[in-house]
Amino acid sequence: MAALLLGGFFASAQYKSVDLSSLYDSEVVTALKEHVSILASAEADGRKAGSEGEAFAAEYVGKTLSSYGVELITPESGEPFGVVTSSGDTLTSHNVAAFIQGVDNSFYDRYIVIGARLDNLGSDTYTVDGEKVRRIYYGANGNASGLAMLLELARMLRTSRLSLRRSVLLVAFGASNEKLAGSWYFLNRSFSDAGRIDAMVNLDMLGTGTDGFYAYTSSNADMNMTLSSMKGEILPIVPEITAIEPYPSDHMAFYDKEIPSVMFTTGRYPEHNTGRDTPSILDYGMMEKELEFIYNYVISLSGAPKPLFRPDVTSAASSTDGKVISFNDIDVRPTFMGSSDPSVFMEKWVYQYLKYPKEALDAGNQGRVLVDFVVDASGNVKDVKVSRGVSPALDEEAIRIVSASPKWKPGRHRGKKVSTSITIAVEFRLEKKSKGGVGFNGKRIK
Numbered sequence: 001m002a003a004l005l006l007g008g009f010f011a012s013a014q015y016k017s018v019d020l021s022s023l024y025d026s027e028v029v030t031a032l033k034e035h036v037s038i039l040a041s042a043e044a045d046g047r048k049a050g051s052e053g054e055a056f057a058a059e060y061v062g063k064t065l066s067s068y069g070v071e072l073i074t075p076e077s078g079e080p081f082g083v084v085t086s087s088g089d090t091l092t093s094h095n096v097a098a099f100i101q102g103v104d105n106s107f108y109d110r111y112i113v114i115g116a117r118l119d120n121l122g123s124d125t126y127t128v129d130g131e132k133v134r135r136i137y138y139g140a141n142g143n144a145s146g147l148a149m150l151l152e153l154a155r156m157l158r159t160s161r162l163s164l165r166r167s168v169l170l171v172a173f174g175a176s177n178e179k180l181a182g183s184w185y186f187l188n189r190s191f192s193d194a195g196r197i198d199a200m201v202n203l204d205m206l207g208t209g210t211d212g213f214y215a216y217t218s219s220n221a222d223m224n225m226t227l228s229s230m231k232g233e234i235l236p237i238v239p240e241i242t243a244i245e246p247y248p249s250d251h252m253a254f255y256d257k258e259i260p261s262v263m264f265t266t267g268r269y270p271e272h273n274t275g276r277d278t279p280s281i282l283d284y285g286m287m288e289k290e291l292e293f294i295y296n297y298v299i300s301l302s303g304a305p306k307p308l309f310r311p312d313v314t315s316a317a318s319s320t321d322g323k324v325i326s327f328n329d330i331d332v333r334p335t336f337m338g339s340s341d342p343s344v345f346m347e348k349w350v351y352q353y354l355k356y357p358k359e360a361l362d363a364g365n366q367g368r369v370l371v372d373f374v375v376d377a378s379g380n381v382k383d384v385k386v387s388r389g390v391s392p393a394l395d396e397e398a399i400r401i402v403s404a405s406p407k408w409k410p411g412r413h414r415g416k417k418v419s420t421s422i423t424i425a426v427e428f429r430l431e432k433k434s435k436g437g438v439g440f441n442g443k444r445i446k
Contacts, residue, residue: 048122050091209286222307
């Protein structure tokens with residue numbers, strides 16, 4: 001009998017495939033897979049703006065945030081709003097928003113918005129050999145991946161909320177494909193304190209990271225500075241800062257409001273806006289690595305000085321007419337001591353020779369001085385100025401050390417040497433030492 005039973009088992013087993021790889025998934029990967037499988041399911045029906053599928057997805061997001069202990073500021077089903085489409089039809093979409101309180105008394109009423117696009121293209125029918133076939137645009141990567149990251153990021157930030165200096169708003173934006181209607185409604189009608197939003201982080205199409213992981217900031221120097229400052233941290237992956245907008249998404253509505261924004265994405269992919277955009281194409285292990293970086297970025301951004309909205313006023317089109325090109329837009333970046341990474345300039349020059357002014361030391365002044373400068377076509381550093389200062393003494397010292405820089409190797413654009421604008425953050429930080437005295441930036445002051 002036992003032999004017969006075993007024989008029957010193996011006979012049936014040959015017709016089934018068992019995915020044992022899931023046995024080794026981390027808790028985060030397991031959660032990401034579950035979110036995507038539901039948000040990109042047949043029941044969600046492609047999540048077209050104003051559809052039952054989009055409403056289904058909105059309710060799932062709301063209930064999941066609530067189950068994670070994150071405070072909702074909309075109903076679980078989302079806040080409804082009306083949209084007039086380009087065809088003249090009216091539809092009802094939903095935004096789902098939640099809130100995590102910051103702990104710093106000087107920052108708690110300032111906000112960082114973390115957003116993800118809720119809707120996709122829905123479904124349609126087409127004819128094959130005279131038969132009508134229904135096609136669902138599942139949108140696993142566009143944008144169930146970003147929504148899944150939003151949910152797990154909410155859980156992580158809720159757990160470590162004591163690390164957040166600013167407050168965080170987490171928003172799933174409905175009707176993004178209808179001219180960014182959800183993000184526009186949130187900023188202009190729904191959230192009354194929009195003027196207190198200091199920055200926005202947009203999560204869109206994050207599931208195909210084997211082809212790259214990108215951060216688009218519209219060349220905002222302050223947002224780039226926070227990104228660059230994390231290169232020295234031990235993180236599984238770091239995004240490439242790109243000056244080319246990968247995809248029009250909800251960060252654009254915040255940019256229009258002059259709110260500094262960053263879009264994290266893995267970019268366009270072959271299955272984009274097709275029925276093949278299913279959960280099977282996603283790399284969940286890479287998503288977990290991206291999530292860790294984004295989490296640390298939000299923590300860092302929550303305590304950073306308020307980023308200024310300074311759109312890049314020079315474009316790549318002006319590369320050869322004597323104008324200054326942004327560091328992030330140039331073809332070949334200028335280098336210092338053989339490296340195009342500004343952190344090398346900071347380490348090998350700035351912090352080697354920086355002095356803490358006695359006036360600032362006596363007053364206990366400390367903080368981060370943002371310095372703008374230009375490396376011209378000959379490699380000389382010029383036009384050094386403080387774009388955001390701390391105190392006159394610290395600002396003057398930051399200008400002094402940058403102005404005294406040795407020559408750089410100039411940047412090139414379209415094969416020609418050009419002038420390049422760079423922004424760095426010179427940090428003056430006082431620390432008590434165990435043997436007495438005070439130190440700054442790792443140096444001891446007697």
